[in-house]
Every structure is written in structure tokens, then in C-alpha cells.
Amino acid sequence: MVAADNIQKTPAESKFDLISYLKTRQALCETALDKAVPMQYPEKIYEAMRYSLLAGGKRLRPILCIATCEMMGGTIEMSMPTACALEMIHTMSLIHDDLPAMDNDDYRRGKLTNHKVYGEDIAILAGDGLLAYAFEHVVTHTENVPPERILQVISRLGRATGAAGLVGGQVVDLECEGKTDTPLETLNFIHNHKTAALLEACVVCGGFVAGASTEDIQRLSCYSQNIGLAFQIIDDILDITATQEQLGKTAGKDLKAKKVTYPSLWGLEESRQKADQLIEAACAELQPYGEKAQPLIALAHFITNRDR
Template sequence: MVNQQLDFLLPAPEEKPQILHQAMRYSVFAGGKRLRPVLLLATAEALEKASAPFLPFACALELIHTYSLIHDDLPAMDDDDLRRGLPTCHKKFGEAQAILAGDALLTYAFNLMIMCRGKGISPDRLLWAIDEVAFGAGLKGMIVGQVADMSAENKAISLDELKYIHRHKTGALFRVSVRAGGILSGADDDQLRHLTSYAENMGLAFQITDDILDVVGDEKKLGKPVGSDEKKQKATYPALLGLEESKALAREAVEQAIRFLDPFGPGAEPLRQVATSLIDRES
């Protein structure tokens, strides 16, 4: 559903300026798991709401995630040549086009969110959800997380400092995906608190397993070289805690995430499965 909607919503590759639209589509369709839009749609289902009206909003989250990857891969930041087994956007299209493709994806995402207007969502709820996205993707979320991550390179940092980095850089968009799904679906305050705690623990588990895979993962399945975090002297959970303690922390976070879904019925099963799948993920 998400892939079909993304294909429909993104400009055609032959539409002028072709190089921009080709760069956008190249990165969006490079094999992502669509985890963030899936989380939004699954949250709607947990609240017994039809998820189809929220598809443009869900796709907006994927565009924001993709923009962040394009910019994260740039030489001025992580300087990566491969993403999901393919040349990164700047390697394929050049740095200038990669920057512009990322900018275009980020700004177009807000157009997609507005497309949900008039689809049975109250204007106040829609505005609230959009504000959450702007907060989580911006100055108080992903951006500050990226700055903190780069600042921590080649430094010894504490566990609290590491959690701060990833709560913002990685966790913020997971949190937003679940909260936006709850807000658009009319979740009450108690439901939203439980969903937020689920998302925060799920985001923690995702980042820990991501760090673990960079140490022990299969390069073919990851689509990028392993050991890049150590080479760049990145702050990671295995570097700080060791592999076994990192794995235990990830399992604990998954268990916590699932417990926070106790107030929800069978409709929350996809959210439970997403959390459980993180323990054994290979990419």
C-alpha cells in the first residue's frame, strides 16, 4: 500500500526537471522497510480506525526519513558510498542534486500531510499531528540528534549521552510516527501516553540492534560494509556496553514496548510484531 501510494504521489521521472525527480525516486525506492509509515498505519488499526485515509501522511514520514538518509550520507556528514547495497544519492547524482533531492522530499512531505484534510480528520487533530512531525524532524528532534552524533565522534561519552543522541536522531521519527497515528485516530490522553512509551522503547531497541548489526551483521543483507561505526569512531551501544549487554538491553526495550500495548486489543498485534521483529532483524 505504501509503495503504491509513494509511486502515485511522487513526480514521474520524466517530468522536468528530470534529474531532480529521478534522484528523489531513486532514493525513495532503494529498498527501505517503510517502517515509519507502517507504524502510523498500524497505530490507527490498534485504535480500530481505518488506516487508508492516513496514507498520504504515512508516506510523508517516509519522505522525511529518506531525506535524512540522503543528507546523512553526504561527504560533509557520514560520507557513505553505499546505502541498501546501492550507490548513495550523491554518488549517483552528485552532491548538489542529492542536497536538492533531500530538500525537495522534506518540503513535499508537508504537502502530503495536508492532503489528509477533509478525510474525516478534525482540522485541530491534523494541525496537531503536523506540528508533531515538524517538532520531531526538526530543531528538537532529528537535527539536534545529528549534531550531537557528529559532536560525539572520537569522544568517550556516557550511556545517558548516547541515549540522548539516539532518542533524537533515530527515536524522534519513530515516536512521531506512532504519535501522529494516534492523534489522527482520535486517541485519548491515556492511549497516547501508552503509545508514546511503546514508540520510545521500540526506537531504542531499533537503534541498539542497528549498532549491533554494524559489528556482526552480514554485509550482503545490510547493503553496506560492517564496522563503519568503529572506523569513524562513532558512539554506539556495543562500543560502550559490549555486545552481550547491548543485546540484553535491546531485549528489555522490546519487552517494555510490548507491555505498553497491554491496554489495546488484537488490533495492536502488528505493533507488537514490529517490536518483536527487531530482536532477530538482519538488515
């Protein structure tokens, strides 16, 4: 859960209780995720999948999906299977990211990483299992949503996860390790694919489920691309300024890996300013939706105000 002292409200959010909103939505997501992947034979793989999927976290991605669906006139029930699938895909990316062949990390969300508990072989398979099941879960559990909208969701999830999204961003990220001359253009490519692509899918898929128009989808894409890049900038800042206890994972990894980050190019102060500008641009896209957009606006500001 998100602690109250981790959130700072802006004047625009003063009428919206983000703390209560997050607690309620997080509880709904936790229950749905627990139910989505029950223990069964072979127990070892399901235990490994559940170990990482139910390890906590902000649940920002499924909550963004649900909030968007509600803003566009849909319901929590309509969007929950897609929201769960997005968290499964995100969890897969974390399991694989932490492997020795990738970022080689020992801790995630304050716990030992999956491969440290179950071994590299099972960790790889746990990630694979979550990825495959994410698509199945959308198809088999989404109710009261026209099939063509479900197809849109499946298509966007595939694009966000594959070489045009997470995988492509990770490949370029690995290629740039130790290269201190990585240009801003390449850094933007990495994070627009590795981080922002899945966040964009969360928002856009929430719109798809609710039947958003083409114009709405364009606005949602712009909103989510901006918050996605802002999210990564803040991640880069926290890697420098936060402790391992705050982050729940190893701090200072980027410096040790000699990775170019936004703070290394711009410095901490300018990086924060850039993140704030991106959030302002994101929120501007939501003006046509009035009060219905309050959750998404508050979530955007939460991204820059978080301390983990």
C-alpha cells in the first residue's frame, strides 16, 4: 500500500482523495491477482509466478488501466482482467530484468528476486508463464465487452511487450551499458520503449475496453507517453537519491553499470524540471474530460512526487 506521507497533493487535486483512491484500487487489484493465478500442479512454477506477482508494489499500471476505463464510461469489472494482465506482463519484465544475464539484481520490492529463490531456470519459466497467461486471462475473463475491443487490447499488449516495446528497449539498454557517450536520442528510445510503452498500453487499453473514440485514444496516448517518460526520469533520480530500503531494490545500479541516465545528462534539478513539464503536458491532454479525469491527473502528479 502507499503511505500517506509519500503523496503530496497539488491544488488541482485538493478535492480528490488520492490516498483513499489508491488504497481502494490496490485492494481490488490484489484480490483479483490472487484469484487469477491460484496454486495448482506443478506447484513449483505457480509458486514462483505468485511469489513475484503478489510481492506488493504500487500497482500503478493496473490502476491506470482501471482509471482510464472509468473516465471513458466503463466499469472496474470490464477493465479488471486487462488490468491484471498488464500487471502480469510488468511482473514478467521485472523477473527477467533481474536475471544475471540482464541487470543481475538480488532484491525487488524488498524481497529476494525470483531467481535467487527459485533458480534462474524456474525464474525464466515463471516470467514466460505470466506473459502467456496474461493474454489468456484477457480473453477468458473479460465480460460485457465486445470482441473487437478485446482484439484491440490483445494487439496493443503484444506490441508493447515485443520488439516494438519492452524487448526492443531492453536490447538497446543492454547495448548501451558502459557507454558513457550514449546520446539523449538513444536514451529516449530506450525508455519510450522499455518504460513508456507498457504505461501507454495500460492507459490506452483501458480506453479500448470502454470503447474510446480514435480522438480519445490519441489524447490518452499523449498523456501516457508523457507520464511514462516522467516516470523514468524520476526512477533515474531515485536511483541516485534514495536508499535500498526506500526503493526495495538495489540503489545506485545505474552508476555502477556506467549507464547514461537523465540526471547524468541534465543534472538532478533540471531532470526534476523536465519531469514536471512532462506531467503538465500530460494533464493538459485530459482537460476535455473535466472532473472525470481527476484520478488520472492525480496519478500523474503522484509519479513525480513518489519517493520509491
